[in-house]
Amino acid sequence: MTTTAPVTVPIDTDGTRLSIQLFTVEGSGYGPYVALPRSSVWTPYSAHLFTRATAEMIVRDMERDDCGISATFAEDGTLTFTWTEEHDGDGGTQTVKPDAHGRYEIGGLWSWDEWGDHVPHTAGQAAFAQGATEYRQVDAAASLPLLLDGLYSRGREESHLLTLGLERS
Template sequence: MNAIPAASAVQLFTPDCTSYGPYVGLPLASFWTPGCRHLFTRKTAQQIVDDLHNDECGLTAEWHGDVLRFTWATEYRDDAGTEDVTPDAHGRYAIGGLWPWDEWGDHSFPSAEQCAYGVGAVECWLPAMPESVPVAMSGAYARGRAEALRLMLRPTES
């Protein structure tokens, strides 16, 4: 279950050289570079914040209501600073430019749960979970699927 099928509208991201994610995102450009911003739901933005705080790299983030504020020290960049990310009209956050993004995949050494979550996200258009996903991973698959549908502003199953 390691292979991720061809990407749908959503893509799976990770900060370069990490095993974090997969973060279900929508690229804001058809051709993106590692420094580009991508759209994420608040739920995924929170996961990014949680993972960022695990790194202790000199970059932190915290919520101020609906605004996500990134703060960095001089050991992270030449000058200390902050950047506020506000949600769009649909509650999605354009995050990027503070670290290089990479496509999430097998090189991230994913767990079975991460794989099931990622497959659920990129296969969100399927009518049902494929038989190739182990029943034990059905919850992760369903969470990935629901996150992708929320991000694309499509109704999710109850």
């Protein structure tokens, strides 16, 4: 499957523009993965938009988990997931091409969960998540302990990169 749909900002039924959300693979402490949902209503298997850096993080976590799914990036940026028969009973591949802004639409191969307090996490993950969710607010990196400030700033950067170039409704 190749993803080439145009990117638009999802609008909720009440007219609210959706923004980034944080995800993890259900039942794991991976992430947080900064994502832009493709619609206002999503399921655990829905595809969301991710930056290249976050897509690489997802791939590293999958390899670490030995979940029956592997992934590789081609020179042109195309990301190809391959999974075994043990993963879903069939095995297969899924190809994702980055959009014009370098975002990858990833989903359907495992169950997403919202990343939050119910997910075991480190102080570094929490700082990254805080930065990602506060990307439209005043930068609070200076108020954080050394080392966590950089993770906070990386979270902000991921959210900014993810939302660049989106249609404004």
